[in-house]
Amino acid sequence: xxxxxxxxxxxxxxxxxxxxxxxxxxxxxxxxxxxxxxxxxxxxxxxxxxxxxxxxxxxxxxxxxxxxxxxxxxxxxxxxxxxxxxxxxxxxxxxxxxxxxxxxxxxxxxxxxxxxxxxxxxxxxxxxxxxxxxxxxxxxxxxxxxxxxxxxxxxxxxxxxxxxxxxxxxxxxxxxxxxxxxxxxxxxxxxxxxxxxxxxxxxxxxxxxxxxxxxxxxxxxxxxxxxxxxxxxxxxxxxxxxxxxxxxxxxxxxxxxxxxxxxxxxxxxxxxxxxxxxxxxxxxxxxxxxxxxxxxxxxxxxxxxxxx
Ligand SMILES: Nc1ncnc2c1ncn2[C@@H]1O[C@H](COP(=O)(O)OP(=O)(O)OP(=O)(O)O)[C@@H](O)[C@H]1O
Ligand SMILES: [Mg+2]
Numbered sequence: 001x002x003x004x005x006x007x008x009x010x011x012x013x014x015x016x017x018x019x020x021x022x023x024x025x026x027x028x029x030x031x032x033x034x035x036x037x038x039x040x041x042x043x044x045x046x047x048x049x050x051x052x053x054x055x056x057x058x059x060x061x062x063x064x065x066x067x068x069x070x071x072x073x074x075x076x077x078x079x080x081x082x083x084x085x086x087x088x089x090x091x092x093x094x095x096x097x098x099x100x101x102x103x104x105x106x107x108x109x110x111x112x113x114x115x116x117x118x119x120x121x122x123x124x125x126x127x128x129x130x131x132x133x134x135x136x137x138x139x140x141x142x143x144x145x146x147x148x149x150x151x152x153x154x155x156x157x158x159x160x161x162x163x164x165x166x167x168x169x170x171x172x173x174x175x176x177x178x179x180x181x182x183x184x185x186x187x188x189x190x191x192x193x194x195x196x197x198x199x200x201x202x203x204x205x206x207x208x209x210x211x212x213x214x215x216x217x218x219x220x221x222x223x224x225x226x227x228x229x230x231x232x233x234x235x236x237x238x239x240x241x242x243x244x245x246x247x248x249x250x251x252x253x254x255x256x257x258x259x260x261x262x263x264x265x266x267x268x269x270x271x272x273x274x275x276x277x278x279x280x281x282x283x284x285x286x287x288x289x290x291x292x293x294x295x296x297x298x299x300x301x302x303x304x305x306x307x308x
Contacts, residue, residue: 009084009092016086016193016226017044017067017111023080024059024066036062038250039080044194049220049227051237051258053273054247060230063247064196067228068113069095069103085110088193109139112187116199118179122171128155129167132186139190154185157222158215177208184215188223196228201236213239234277238262246270 011018024037037059044050052060065071067083083095087110095103115121123131132154133147142150148167155163158181171179180200187195197216201209217240220227229240237244241258246267254267265271 009094011084011086011092014045015043016046018084021081024062024071024076025079026076036250040252042245044226044228046226047224049229049240049242051229051231051241051244052247053231053237053244055232058247059250060247061198064198064230068107068111108135109190110192111194112192113196114183114187114200116202118183121183122179124171127168127170128182132189135189154189158185176204180212194226198230234273
């Protein structure tokens, strides 16, 4: 990292994204700006899943949205730091320096984001096929026909059953889990190197949550992309993470592999998160994080069962 020069950023070969001392502030009328992200640094390697975990308001979404330069639409400013990304052409770009046009070209193509609520991200008046094809036409210059074929391919990739029929359906005709699959398909349409998922399973019931986590894992193996996954749920962390950054009040207070975070949490806040996980001992005999039961899902499961 010490070799990076401001004029000509470089990254180690296996690193796809490096966030360096990123600071994000929101203007607040007549008062001091609110600093939502307080000079954080992390890297994401090729094919890696990095999870940002932390309590509500700790700055997870602001971090994710700032990587795509989306927080600026909400009145935020990047007041410090760099976001270095390795683009598909091999060049390394500091995303904080890009023009709005430059960042628009990058969104969906180099990096894409999936939000918690697919209903507010999907357009109700366009078919699933048209919405999925849109990014393909925009970024890859394909014809409508070609884009529709690629859209069908990505819907199949995310295991949407009866994908050909779904192309002509509208968002309201799909279940919550299916909508989230479609969002992931749209995010994948241009094969970005990095997919950001901001609490993608929080609004889903427990069975569908588990299916979406499995899907993200499988896709990652199949297409080798990097994932930045955001959650406040330690069960999800255990299920999906390679590495974990723990956020607290705009800072990253601890970074480690999923094994380190669960086996030997160092920061008191991480220790508190881990101690809040029921039946932590059940992971001791397991050799892989995905074998860890989604313990924090249990209250939801009971709720689902009692209300079914
Ligand atoms: N549009 C906004 N205007 C002003 N301040 C904001 C805005 N969005 C976020 N913030 C500030 O940034 C902080 C971090 O918010 P952020 O949405 O990143 O939290 P989070 O970790 O994603 O929480 P959650 O788990 O609830 O989604 C908030 O506490 C708030 O002070
Ligand atoms: Mg959030």
